[in-house]
Amino acid sequence: MAPDAPMTVTVVGIGADGWAGLTDGARRELQSATTIHGAQRHLEYLPGEVTADRRPWPSPLLPALDDLSDGVHVLASGDPMFYGVGATLSRRRPDLELRVLPHLSSFALACARLGWPAEEVVVVSAVARDPAPVVRAVRAGRRVIVLSESGSTPAQLADLLDDAGPSPTMTVLEQLGGPREKVRTYRRSLRVDDLNVIAIDPVAPGVSDGEFEFEHDGQITKPDIRALTVAALRPSSGWIWDFGAGSGSVGISWALAGGGSVAAVERRTDRAERVARNAARAGVPLELVVGDTAELTAEMPVPDAIFIGGGLTENLAAACVGVLPPGGRLVANTVTVEGQSLVALLRNRFGGELRSYAVSDLAALGAGTAWQPRRPIVQWAYVKESS
The missing domain is CATH 3.40.1010.10 (Tetrapyrrole methylase, N-terminal domain)
Incomplete structure (x- = not known):
């Protein structure tokens, strides 16, 4: 049959x-x-x-x-x-x-009106979606066409880009292809038709991820150690859990490097708010949990990588190892003797590698200069094997 x-x-x-x-x-x-x-x-x-x-x-x-x-x-x-x-x-x-x-498509019509080569333009839908990719593309110096949800979308994007730092040129294209078509430079006083797309043209060269300046209160991993940590975590387009996030610098840098997203856990409300501001300015999708790092949240997305920058305990490490999928990476940094003893124990229990990083900075000493050592960083890096 x-x-x-x-x-x-x-x-x-x-x-x-x-x-x-x-x-x-x-x-x-x-x-x-x-x-x-x-x-x-x-x-x-x-x-x-x-x-x-x-x-x-x-x-x-x-x-x-x-x-x-x-x-x-x-x-x-x-x-x-x-x-x-x-x-x-x-x-x-x-x-x-x-x-x-x-x-x-509205995208094809917008590129035609603006004279933009379509293959050089990033498209982002703002219809019931996180607009963070708009900021990321603009920071990278890319032209962007945003598919609007309504006439209020241009103002929302203008606020987002103001908070993010760049000052691109925004053009609103309404009723494309129809008798009521309008193509106008955006300004706050515009009344915009609900049927619109937004063209964003960066006015300055892109800002590389390494030049992103994090807002912080001193609780931040220094750029050199951050780079080593992000490398150990192997950036991807998935999710990273950032425990004891502080300013969110490690998780956000990881996401910027691989196009990923961050689930940040920070117990202090003021620091959690700072993480949110940094993620918005960087254009990184963020899920924020304000609470103790010892409490794993079941609703958090499955991670490709986990960074423990604060609140490391044996129970937290064991829970993270259990959550990681095969090939997932876990990195924990510590500076205290107690923390170093704990990561040695964790390596014996779960495996992985221990590394010690000692960095010195050139500083003034009398009329000359001398190397001033920082506190050594001990890092436990674990990769989950396939079962």
């Missing part, structure tokens, strides 16, 4: 130019439809000659996608597979056979 044929759903992209902007093929497709689902503003573009039953999306949307039946049509914004309902359907309904007729 032949297997059942998959259900087919046809997704048609439409722009702010409405019915007139569609290809002949897209118009014929919609004229032959019996049921068309879509946002109310998209359905209003359809002329009377389209006799299909028009069904506006309910809120929430996702359950309605689960209930789509065979042969229906979906009207979507621009290119449905570019951060659109077509991409959502592809992920959520693998049982469907999707037929997609794309229109121009």
Whole structure:
């Protein structure tokens, strides 16, 4: 017996130019439809000659996608597979056979209006997503197109970038491709249409991750030891847990180096707030836990790496070793004799490597200079083996 044929759903992209902007093929497709689902503003573009039953999306949307039946049509914004309902359907309904007729995306139209080579531009969606990648891209000197959630998104981004430090040029592009299209330099007094994208052009060269200046109260790993620690933690695009975060310098530096995210645990509220400010300025996604490092939080994302900069105990180390996936890395730094004894015990119990770092700085001494030693740092570095 032949297997059942998959259900087919046809997704048609439409722009702010409405019915007139569609290809002949897209118009014929919609004229032959019996049921068309879509946002109310998209359905209003359809002329009377389209006799299909028009069904506006309910809120929430996702359950309605689960209930789509065979042969229906979906009207979507621009290119449905570019951060659109077509991409959502592809992920959520693998049982469907999707037929997609794309229109121009807002990204393509924005690059065309600005004369920006598309392959050189970073795209970030601010629709129900963390905007941190915008800051990271701007700090790296990249042009960015931000897909807005509403007319308030430009002001929110302006505040974010003000806090982050860079002063890029922001352009708001509204109703792209339609008769009410506007392309304007952003200023605080603008009233912005909900249908907009934002173009951000850095006005200065990118700032390398190593030049990022952390706000701190003295509780910070010095740059040279920080670099050695981050190297031992092997940056990736995953998550790092940063216990006793202080200023968050190690976790944030790790995330900047590999494109990752930070789950920071800091018991002092003032320092936790400082970690949040540093992460926002760096453009690093952050989950912050204000509490004792001895209390592992079950809701924290699975880590690729763990750094213990404060609050090291045998119980905390054992819990971290248990949580790490195979190949995950754990690094703990200590300067006290008691801490050094503890990491020696941990190495004997779990394995890993112990390293001692002794650094001296040139300092004035009378009429000359001399090397002034710092307190030695002992580091325990552990890599979890596959079971």
